[in-house]
Amino acid sequence: MAKAPREKNVTIHDVAKDAGVSFSAVSKVMRNAYGVSDALREKVNVSIAKLGYTPSMSARGISGGRTFVIGVVFPDMRNPFFADILAGVSSALERTTYQMVQGIVQHSSEAALVQSMTSMQLDGLIIVGSVSTSQALSALAARIPLVLIGHHLPEVSAFDTVNNDDAESGRLAVRHFVENGYRKIAMLSLDSPNGTVIQRREEGYIEAMKAADLGKNIEIVRTPQNLREIQGAAQRLLSGPNRKDAIFCWTDYVALETLSVAGIGGLAVPGDVGVIGHDNTMYCAFDQNSLTSIDQSGEQLGLQATRLLVERIEGRQKAEHFLVHPRLVARRSSALSQKA
Amino acid sequence: MAKAPREKNVTIHDVAKDAGVSFSAVSKVMRNAYGVSDALREKVNVSIAKLGYTPSMSARGISGGRTFVIGVVFPDMRNPFFADILAGVSSALERTTYQMVQGIVQHSSEAALVQSMTSMQLDGLIIVGSVSTSQALSALAARIPLVLIGHHLPEVSAFDTVNNDDAESGRLAVRHFVENGYRKIAMLSLDSPNGTVIQRREEGYIEAMKAADLGKNIEIVRTPQNLREIQGAAQRLLSGPNRKDAIFCWTDYVALETLSVAGIGGLAVPGDVGVIGHDNTMYCAFDQNSLTSIDQSGEQLGLQATRLLVERIEGRQKAEHFLVHPRLVARRSSALSQKA
DNA sequence: TGTTGGACGTGCAGCGTTGTACAACTAAGT
DNA sequence: ACTTAGTTGTACAACGCTGCACGTCCAACA
Numbered sequence: 025m026a027k028a029p030r031e032k033n034v035t036i037h038d039v040a041k042d043a044g045v046s047f048s049a050v051s052k053v054m055r056n057a058y059g060v061s062d063a064l065r066e067k068v069n070v071s072i073a074k075l076g077y078t079p080s081m082s083a084r085g086i087s088g089g090r091t092f093v094i095g096v097v098f099p100d101m102r103n104p105f106f107a108d109i110l111a112g113v114s115s116a117l118e119r120t121t122y123q124m125v126q127g128i129v130q131h132s133s134e135a136a137l138v139q140s141m142t143s144m145q146l147d148g149l150i151i152v153g154s155v156s157t158s159q160a161l162s163a164l165a166a167r168i169p170l171v172l173i174g175h176h177l178p179e180v181s182a183f184d185t186v187n188n189d190d191a192e193s194g195r196l197a198v199r200h201f202v203e204n205g206y207r208k209i210a211m212l213s214l215d216s217p218n219g220t221v222i223q224r225r226e227e228g229y230i231e232a233m234k235a236a237d238l239g240k241n242i243e244i245v246r247t248p249q250n251l252r253e254i255q256g257a258a259q260r261l262l263s264g265p266n267r268k269d270a271i272f273c274w275t276d277y278v279a280l281e282t283l284s285v286a287g288i289g290g291l292a293v294p295g296d297v298g299v300i301g302h303d304n305t306m307y308c309a310f311d312q313n314s315l316t317s318i319d320q321s322g323e324q325l326g327l328q329a330t331r332l333l334v335e336r337i338e339g340r341q342k343a344e345h346f347l348v349h350p351r352l353v354a355r356r357s358s359a360l361s362q363k364a
Numbered sequence: 365m366a367k368a369p370r371e372k373n374v375t376i377h378d379v380a381k382d383a384g385v386s387f388s389a390v391s392k393v394m395r396n397a398y399g400v401s402d403a404l405r406e407k408v409n410v411s412i413a414k415l416g417y418t419p420s421m422s423a424r425g426i427s428g429g430r431t432f433v434i435g436v437v438f439p440d441m442r443n444p445f446f447a448d449i450l451a452g453v454s455s456a457l458e459r460t461t462y463q464m465v466q467g468i469v470q471h472s473s474e475a476a477l478v479q480s481m482t483s484m485q486l487d488g489l490i491i492v493g494s495v496s497t498s499q500a501l502s503a504l505a506a507r508i509p510l511v512l513i514g515h516h517l518p519e520v521s522a523f524d525t526v527n528n529d530d531a532e533s534g535r536l537a538v539r540h541f542v543e544n545g546y547r548k549i550a551m552l553s554l555d556s557p558n559g560t561v562i563q564r565r566e567e568g569y570i571e572a573m574k575a576a577d578l579g580k581n582i583e584i585v586r587t588p589q590n591l592r593e594i595q596g597a598a599q600r601l602l603s604g605p606n607r608k609d610a611i612f613c614w615t616d617y618v619a620l621e622t623l624s625v626a627g628i629g630g631l632a633v634p635g636d637v638g639v640i641g642h643d644n645t646m647y648c649a650f651d652q653n654s655l656t657s658i659d660q661s662g663e664q665l666g667l668q669a670t671r672l673l674v675e676r677i678e679g680r681q682k683a684e685h686f687l688v689h690p691r692l693v694a695r696r697s698s699a700l701s702q703k704a
Numbered sequence: 705t706g707t708t709g710g711a712c713g714t715g716c717a718g719c720g721t722t723g724t725a726c727a728a729c730t731a732a733g734t
Numbered sequence: 735a736c737t738t739a740g741t742t743g744t745a746c747a748a749c750g751c752t753g754c755a756c757g758t759c760c761a762a763c764a
Contacts, residue, residue: 031506033483035750046714051752059712081483082425083750086719093480095465101447102646110441114470123480125435126466130454140433140463143373143421144484166371251646280650287651306442306591310620311627312652375720386744391722399742423720426749 034077043071054079055089085145094333095141097127097134098152099218100249103275105303105322109152109173112326120334122147135160142168148333150326151175155218169336171329176220184332186346188320190221193350194228196318197272197300200352202236204361206270206298209233210261212254212282214274215246222274225302229272243268254278258285262297269297270358276301276308279315283357298358314356324348374417383411394419395429425485434673435481437467437474438492439558440589443615445643445662449492449513452666460674462487475500482508488673490666491515495558509676511669516560524672526686528660530561533690534568536658537612537640540692542576544701546610546638549573550601552594552622553614555586562614565642569612583608594618598625602637609637610698616641616648619655623697638698654696664688 036054040047045064052060053068071077081091096113098106110126117124125146127137134155141149148169154161158177164170165182172185194211201209211229214222226244233242245261247253258278261268262285273279279301283293291297301308304319328346335344376394380387385404392400393408411417421431436453438446450466457464465486467477474495481489488509494501498517504510505522512525534551541549551569554562566584573582585601587593598618601608602625613619619641623633631637641648644659668686675684 030508033507033750037750047751048714048716048753049712051750052713055752057753061712064712078479078483080426080485080750081480082422082485083719084752085422086420086426086721087750087752088719089752091484093484101441101450102444104442104444107441110468111470114468114472118471123472123477124467125481126468127464128450128454128466130451131458132454132463137463139418140421141465143418144431144433145420145422167373168370277646280647280652283652284650306617307620307647309624311624312620373720377720387720388723388744388746389742391720392743395722397723401742404743420720423749424722426751427720427722428749429722 033080034075036077036079038075039068039071039077042075043067081145090147090337091145092121093123093125093144093146094148094150094330094337095125095127095144095146096150096152097129097137097141097154099129099134099155101128101130103277103303104305104307105275106152108303108305108322109326109329112323112328113150113330114326115323116327116330116334122334129155138164148337150329150333153218153221155216169333171333171336173325173329174218174221176224181343184329184336184344184346186325186329186332186348187221188325188348188350190224190320190350191228191231193302193318193320194225194230194272195232196228196350196352197302198229198232198236198238200300200316200354200358201270201272201298202232202238204294204298204358206358206360207238208241208266208268209238209270209272210241210243210245210268212257212261212271212273212278213244213246215248225274251281254281255285258282259289262286262289262291270299271297272300272302274302276303276305276315276317279317279357280307280313283313283315293357294360298360300352300358304353308353308355316353316355316358318350318352320350321348373420374415376417376419378415379408379411379417382415383407421485430487430677431485432461433463433465433484433486434488434490434670434677435465435467435486436490436492437469437477437481437494439469439474439495441468441470443617443643444645444647445615446492448643448645448662449666449669452663452668453490453670454666455663456667456670456674462674469495478504488677490669490673493558493561495556509673511673511676513665513669514558514561516564521683524669524676524684524686526665526669526672526688527561528665528688528690530564530660530690531568531571533642533658533660534565534570534612535572536568536690536692537642538569538572538576538578540640540656540694540698541610541612541638542572542578544634544638544698546698546700547578548581548606548608549578549610549612550581550583550585550608551612551614552597552601552618553584553586555588565614591621594621595625598622599629602626602629602631610639611637612640612642614642616643616645616655616657619657619697620647620653623653623655633697634700638700640692640698644693648693648695656693656695656698658690658692660690661688 036050037047040050085091150171152173162182170183245257247257301315301317304317308315308317376390377387380390425431490511492513502522510523585597587597641657644657648655648657
C-alpha cells in the first residue's frame, strides 16, 4: 500500500514563476482570454515550452472549464462495425482541439461506465447502441451533452440521435433475395436488451416479406452474441425438411458464421443458400467470403454524431435527428440467379 | 457559444446537509477511513442512496486520491486481437473497484493521447504496441504506474512489460510449414515504427529457416496496415517464376487477405500455397477460412498486464516482466501433407 | 494640467474532493 | 470527582485550475 514517490507535474504556478508573472496571467494565456499583450503571451509561451507544461484536465473540469475530451461508449469491441464508427469520430475530430476516449461496456454496466465518464468531466458523450431507457438518457442529457447512435425511440428532445434507416435495411435485403430468386428467407436476429435497432430491421424484413407475398415464410430466430448459439441457430435453419434457402443476418460476423455452417454442412453458397450480412465490414470483400452486405456507413454515423455533439457542446439546445440511408453491396453470397 | 444550463451534480456537501453531518464525515465514509461509527455510516449511506451521489473523479484526482480508473491505450481498433486483450483486462478488473477507459491512437499521436489520460489523473496505464522510445516511456513511468504490452526492449526497470515470445512464434510457423512439406516459405510482415514485436517474429522466422537449411528461401516483405498494399504484396509473392508455396503472415487479417488473393488467382489452399496467420482471432475458425494461426492468447496478456498494473498502483516498485508462450493452432490452410 | 477611458495584470473566490490536525465526548481507572 | 486514553466527529488547508472584480498604468483629449 506504500505509495510510490511520483514526479510532480508542472503546474500553472511553476510556469508563472518561471516567466515572472502572476499565475492568473498564465491562465489567461491558456484560455486565450482578453487583455493579454503580445509580450506577455510570448514570455509565457516560452516558459510553457521550456517546462513542458500541460494543463490538468481534472482541475479544468472541476473548476467549470472545458476539458476538450469527449467520450464514446459502445457495447462491444469485437464487432468491426464499431471501428468504422470510431474512424468517423476520429476524422471529425482531427481538425479540432478535442481528444476522444472510449469506454466499452463489457462486464461493467453501461450506467457505471457512463457515470465514471461523466464524473471525469468529459465535455460530451456519444453512446452507441445504448441499453438505457429514454428516460434515463434524458436525465443524463441534463448533465452532459449527449448524442446517441442507434436509438430509434420516438422524438426525444433532450439529446440528438444519429441512425441508420434500419427498416430500409430489412427491406433491401429481402428485395434483393427475391430478385435473385430466393423465397424461403429467414432472418438471424439478435436477442438484445436494446430492442430498437434490431427491431426495426426485423420490421423491415417482415414488411418486405409480406409485400412479396412471402408472409408464410417469415421466420426470425434471435440469439445472443455468442458463437455457439449462433452456430446452433444457423444449423437449425439450414437443415431438416423446412430448410431455408436464404438467411439475412443482423450483422456480418453472424453471416460469416452462417457461411461456415453452410460449408461444413455441404451446402453451396449461393446455390443452395443465399446469405446477406449487415454493415459491410472489411471481411465481406475477401474472396473466400464474398458476402453481400448492407452498408450503413459507420463512418458517416460517427462523423455526423461528432458534428452534432460539438454543436451541442458549443451551445445548441434544440435536438436534431440524423438519418443515414443504407445501401446493399452485392457479392457472390446472394447471386443465385447469376449462377452459371 | 451560449453555455447550456446544466443540472448541478450532487456533491459531498449535499449529502452532508441531507444527513445532518459535516462534509468531512461523508468523505470519511466514502474513503472507509478510521473513526466512523456504524450509526454515522448508516445515516450517510442512506443519504447517498437517496440523492444518488457519486464522487467526482476530477476532484479526487486533483486532491491526490485514487480515481480507480485505469487507461488502456492501443494503436488500432480494427485488429480483433486487441479485443482479446481488452477481454483479459476486463475480466481481471471484474472483481475490483477499478473501471477502465480506452484510448485509440488513430489520427492523434500516442503522446497526446497519453498526455490527456495522464492529466485526467487515471490511476495507471496499459499501453499496447507503443511507438514511443524506452526513454520517453521511462519518463512517463515516473508520473504514472505503467505496464507495456508488446515492448521487447532489454531490461527496462521503470515499468513492467508483458510479452508474447515472438521469436518463438516465427519458429513455430516455419517448423510447422516444414513438417507439412512446404519449402518456399515467405513472411508477410509489417512496416511499423514500433519495431520490436514484429522484428522478433522476423528473427524467429529467419532462425528457423536457417535451421531447416532453407536460408536461401528467406524472403520478408513489409507493408503498412493498408489492405491495398497487403494485397499487392501477396499477389507478388504468389505469382511469377519465384512463386512461394507458403506464407507466414504477421497477423490474421493479412493472412485472410492472402487467402483471398490466392482464391482470386486460382491457387488452391493448402495445395498450391499454405498460409499461417497470427493471433488466432475468431475469424480463423470459420470453415471458409480454416486458417492455421499462432495463438499468443491476448486474453492472458491483458490479464497479466492488469494484475501487474494493479500491483504497481498498490505500491510495488521493482519491475516485472512476463512472457507468454505462443502455440500453433493447426487448421486446413497449412495441411499440405494431410491432403488426400 | 487634469480627466477619461482603454489596455493589461493581479488578486481572489470558488470548484469537490482528500487527509491531517484537532475538538468534543465517553468510559474506565484512580 | 479527576485524570487518562480512546473513540468519534469537525475544521480546514491543500490540490490546479477558471473567470470575475479590481487596480494600475499610460495615452489621448479637453
